[in-house]
Amino acid sequence: METVLLIAHTEADGVLARSAREALHAARMLNKTLAGSNLVVGLVGENVQAAADSIAACPATRYFGVTGAEFTQARYATDATAAEAICRAAQATIIVAPATSRWNRVLPGVAQRLGGRVDTHVTDVAEVGGQPAINRWYYRQRMEATISRTQRPWFMLIDPGSQPACECGAGTASVEMVTVSLPEACKRTTVVGVREPKADAQTIRPDAQLLFVTGAGWTKKQADGHTHVPEAEKIILEFLKHTRASLGSSKSLVDLGGEGQAVLPFLSHLNQIGQTGSTPRHPKGLSTCCHGEEPHTVGWRFIAERRAISLDPNCGWARGKADVLYVADAFKVMAKVNELLTKG
Numbered sequence: 499m500e501t502v503l504l505i506a507h508t509e510a511d512g513v514l515a516r517s518a519r520e521a522l523h524a525a526r527m528l529n530k531t532l533a534g535s536n537l538v539v540g541l542v543g544e545n546v547q548a549a550a551d552s553i554a555a556c557p558a559t560r561y562f563g564v565t566g567a568e569f570t571q572a573r574y575a576t577d578a579t580a581a582e583a584i585c586r587a588a589q590a591t592i593i594v595a596p597a598t599s600r601w602n603r604v605l606p607g608v609a610q611r612l613g614g615r616v617d618t619h620v621t622d623v624a625e626v627g628g629q630p631a632i633n634r635w636y637y638r639q640r641m642e643a644t645i646s647r648t649q650r651p652w653f654m655l656i657d658p659g660s661q662p663a664c665e666c667g668a669g670t671a672s673v674e675m676v677t678v679s680l681p682e683a684c685k686r687t688t689v690v691g692v693r694e695p696k697a698d699a700q701t702i703r704p705d706a707q708l709l710f711v712t713g714a715g716w717t718k719k720q721a722d723g724h725t726h727v728p729e730a731e732k733i734i735l736e737f738l739k740h741t742r743a744s745l746g747s748s749k750s751l752v753d754l755g756g757e758g759q760a761v762l763p764f765l766s767h768l769n770q771i772g773q774t775g776s777t778p779r780h781p782k783g784l785s786t787c788c789h790g791e792e793p794h795t796v797g798w799r800f801i802a803e804r805r806a807i808s809l810d811p812n813c814g815w816a817r818g819k820a821d822v823l824y825v826a827d828a829f830k831v832m833a834k835v836n837e838l839l840t841k842g
């Protein structure tokens with residue numbers, strides 16, 4: 499009989515992030531489909547009662563908590579000790595966790611301590627022949643595999659954005675506190691502060707409804723024989739300001755900076771989508787001034803509705819990569835879109 503443990507850490511304000519609720523959805527799916535299994539929850543944080551109460555209506559039979567000031571910040575030694583203690587207390591055979599940067603770093607080590615196995619980048623869970631199974635993509639999202647394992651405990655790190663968030667309601671959860679002893683050596687690392695870009699400089703927004711991709715065309719010579727980079731910059735930033743879209747880029751555009759050409763200063767390789775870039779998840783995508791070649795569009799695997807604006811009617815988008823292709827000048831189209839957004 500499987501014991502499915504959802505293990506999550508609280509955020510700085512004591513609540514559960516959406517990614518934790520997505521992992522809870524996956525844990526519930528396993529619990530529902532695996533006959534005789536039971537669902538338990540483990541929480542780590544300074545104080546976990548509010549987080550536990552927020553999901554108290556889910557069918558978990560027990561709640562475990564490791565709490566205290568030492569568990570507020572992300573730190574390998576304390577997080578691993580807490581997660582290990584919860585897994586042991588729950589006697590968990592399957593551990594489902596959100597693939598946050600905090601858990602991605604820690605849980606593979608915990609799996610090793612417990613003699614288990616871990617799978618990262620899990621995009622779905624299922625029951626196959628009465629056994630648990632996971633879905634995972636390989637070769638830069640080109641191949642999808644279903645995997646099952648006999649080894650226990652089995653840790654599954656669920657990719658944020660791959661599941662609906664569990665909508666179970668609030669209530670009052672009875673949390674069983676798990677005590678851990680932390681030697682001083684576990685507390686040597688301290689987070690002294692957080693450095694992050696200003697809100698308007700932060701162009702990568704994983705939760706945005708829209709992915710807006712800019713390609714090298716924005717910096718190329720246009721019909722008048724000149725480049726129009728400052729105008730491109732203005733149009734793109736204005737669109738982002740109106741829509742709060744996440745900004746992606748083709749590799750060619752972000753590479754241009756390294757080649758000494760005029761580029762858009764707010765773009766870095768972190769914005770690159772594709773085979774050697776990222777594969778974000780957004781309900782919609784709009785590509786502009788980008789050719790839509792396979793190494794780029796492979797990063798669009800999880801974009802549900804795709805549109806593109808390119809001058810070239812034979813570009814990759816026209817060859818089955820986009821739902822809608824506007825063969826048009828992106829400078830003109832986006833300026834008009836911005837005008838409509840300003841009015842609306």
Ligand SMILES: Cc1cc2nc3c(=O)[nH]c(=O)nc-3n(C[C@H](O)[C@H](O)[C@H](O)COP(=O)(O)OP(=O)(O)OC[C@H]3O[C@@H](n4cnc5c(N)ncnc54)[C@H](O)[C@@H]3O)c2cc1C
Pocket residue numbers: 712713714715716718720747748749750751770771772773774775776786787788789790791792793794797807808809810813826827828829
């Ligand atoms: C191993 C490998 C890995 C790679 N990984 C990636 C990756 O991760 N991500 C990635 O993006 N690429 C990747 N590439 C590169 C990829 O093959 C393409 O070279 C790149 O995506 C092209 O970028 P682009 O479409 O912006 O530029 P271009 O190919 O130069 O296309 C520019 C487009 O802009 C259009 N255009 C110009 N002006 C306008 C205008 N005014 N209005 C509308 N359209 C206009 C042009 O018609 C053209 O279609 C990889 C390549 C290899 C070999």
